Amino acid sequence: MHNTSLKAIATKGIIWSAVDKFVVQFGQFVVGIVLARILLPEDFGLIGMLAIFIVLSQTFIESGLGTGLIQRQEREDIDFSTLFVFNLATSSFFYLVLFFSAPFISSFFEKPQLTDLTRILSLSLFLNAFAIVQRTKLTIAIDFKSIAKSNVIGMITGGLCGVIAAINGYGVWSLVVQMLIGSLASSMSLWFLSDWSPSIVFSKKSFRSLFRYGSKLLITGLYAQTLNNVYNICLGKFYPTASLGYYTRAKSFADISAGTIVSTIQQATFPILTSVQYDKEKLVSIFSRMVRMSAFFIIPIMTLIALLAKPIVILLLTEKWISLIPLLQWMVFARIFLPMSTINMNLLNAMGRSDLFLKVDLYKLPMTVLAMVITIPIGLKAMIIGHVVTSALSFIINAYLPGKFFGYGPINQLKEMLPFFVATIGMSILVIMISYFIDNLVLQLFSGIVFGLLIYLSICWLFKLEELTEVKELLLKFLKKTV
Structure with missing residues (x-):
């Protein structure tokens, strides 16, 4: 890239990325305020107990492979297909793990309602994994305008559904509705905005190459997310x-x-x-x-x-x-x-x-x-x-x-x-x-x-x-x- 074109691309990327993040964060902030005024601190606490299980599973699903593709200078279709297949397989696996582990999570925190909450909220893993490749392709192209659109759609749709559920007395399930509907809407819009269509092909060679880079990010991500959320476990258990x-x-x-x-x-x-x-x-x-x-x-x-x-x-x-x-x-x-x-x-x-x-x-x-x-x-x-x-x-x-x-x-x-x-x-x-x-x-x-x-x-x-x-x-x- 020449200096002028690089600066222009960087400026455009930063502008749309900023629009994306600030609009989405502001929207989530407003929705969060509305929900907090309707719901109780205990409702947010219940979801907080499950945070570490969801984020660790999500980290395994991503495994740093998408970042590895962005970092590469040369990429082929087989690399993206391999990433897509891996994401779907691992998201399905971790959903099943959380589904059958739900009673043990509930018993650990001594909160019976966590069994159903875990099994339903874990569906977000599959919904998010379904669009990781589309997001990666758009990031490589520095097309943050399309990413911004998908995130805003997810924020608005999920936020409205969550608030409606809270007003109608669904309590903690309002937060689950917000997350699941938001993830679904965002993932679907990424499929419409991206010109990539998957092929169910998996290359061991491509996976090994991506995993050599991504494995370090995976370990780092697991470590960071564990430390970030271990307080949730301690507070949920002892406070x-x-x-x-x-x-x-x-x-x-x-x-x-x-x-x-x-x-x-x-x-x-x-x-x-x-x-x-x-x-x-x-x-x-x-x-x-x-x-x-x-x-x-x-x-x-x-x-x-x-x-x-x-x-x-x-x-x-x-x-x-x-x-x-x-x-x-x-x-x-x-x-x-x-x-x-x-x-x-x-x-x-x-x-x-x-x-x-x-x-x-x-x-x-x-x-x-x-x-x-x-x-x-x-x-x-x-x-x-x-x-x-x-x-x-x-x-x-x-x-x-x-x-x-x-x-x-x-x-x-x-x-x-x-x-x-x-x-x-x-x-x-x-x-x-x-x-x-x-x-x-x-x-x-x-x-x-x-x-x-x-x-x-x-x-x-x-x-x-x-x-x-x-x-x-x-x-x-x-x-x-x-x-």
């Missing part, structure tokens, strides 16, 4: 179901911002980084811009959520969720380095070094286990504070190899983020003053967001930060194309 509901809601709120930024940048830039993996100078240039752009968004947004947690929770979810406030304040800070950590790890994948990706993740294991051992017996708030500490240390570990290979390690990256931290401190002072002098929660929330962001952007303008100009240019380009 009241409502505690797990508060925890999952805190994660959901925090991931609205951090998760959106991570998935936007990761999805849009992975194929770009892959295409320039042998051009060190260009690779580092793109990589550094990603770090700065992530910091530009994530640092002020997460800080603003923490400062305005009280009006956000009470106004959006009602006072029955008031116990969520301190948990949310800590959880957003546990996510503040997540986008930058993910970018560092994504660089290793783009270089084809999934082996290093695995090693880096395993280096973090003792730290994570120690934090769990110390905090789980203390309580829920202590567990989330442990997240904050391990998240900051994980960023330093993740940034070590980019520093070794490209001279762009944690110290350099933190220096790049420093102006955004300074601007955020200025914003925080104003928001704290607003919260102190204004008692009305609606006015407090509105004033905090508007004037807080104005101060942040003004300081960025005074510092002449190029990210502000880039975002403005991206918005103008998008508006011109949509008007």
Whole structure:
């Protein structure tokens, strides 16, 4: 790719990926608020108990093979057919495993309703696996417009069905309806939007080649998902179901911002980084811009959520969720380095070094286990504070190899983020003053967001930060194309 065409493709990809993630996340956020106002924390806790079983099965089904295809420079039809057959076979296998394991899961948590919930919710594995190849093909083509359409269709369809079910008194099953209908609608739309049609052909040679790359990502994914969801098991087993509901809601709120930024940048830039993996100078240039752009968004947004947690929770979810406030304040800070950590790890994948990706993740294991051992017996708030500490240390570990290979390690990256931290401190002072002098929660929330962001952007303008100009240019380009 020439520099001009690469930049144009990257810009278009980032714009549509951002539209996809922000629209979908905002839609899910609104649906989540409506459901939380109707349902009880215990309902969200029940679904949280099943999260680890679903995500681990999903990780096995994907096995990093789709990422392996994206990373490749040359691909054939047999590779995609092999991936399709593998996905269907493994999704069927894991559905059967969860179906027959459901009574044991129910017995472990001492919640009889989990048997039926597990057996029905596990159908999402098959629905998602059915469209992995279509999503992979569109990602390779950097056609994030089509991916955005499918995700929005799934979000709207699933959200509407879930809310209707909740209004009609279906309780926890409303969440199951939302997930299953959403997955079905998204997968079906991907089939209509993609020009690929499957052939039931499986190549052992192609599978071995893909699995050599994907196996490291599989192990890493299993490890990461286990650590991310082991808290759900501990809370579900040893704490009241409502505690797990508060925890999952805190994660959901925090991931609205951090998760959106991570998935936007990761999805849009992975194929770009892959295409320039042998051009060190260009690779580092793109990589550094990603770090700065992530910091530009994530640092002020997460800080603003923490400062305005009280009006956000009470106004959006009602006072029955008031116990969520301190948990949310800590959880957003546990996510503040997540986008930058993910970018560092994504660089290793783009270089084809999934082996290093695995090693880096395993280096973090003792730290994570120690934090769990110390905090789980203390309580829920202590567990989330442990997240904050391990998240900051994980960023330093993740940034070590980019520093070794490209001279762009944690110290350099933190220096790049420093102006955004300074601007955020200025914003925080104003928001704290607003919260102190204004008692009305609606006015407090509105004033905090508007004037807080104005101060942040003004300081960025005074510092002449190029990210502000880039975002403005991206918005103008998008508006011109949509008007």
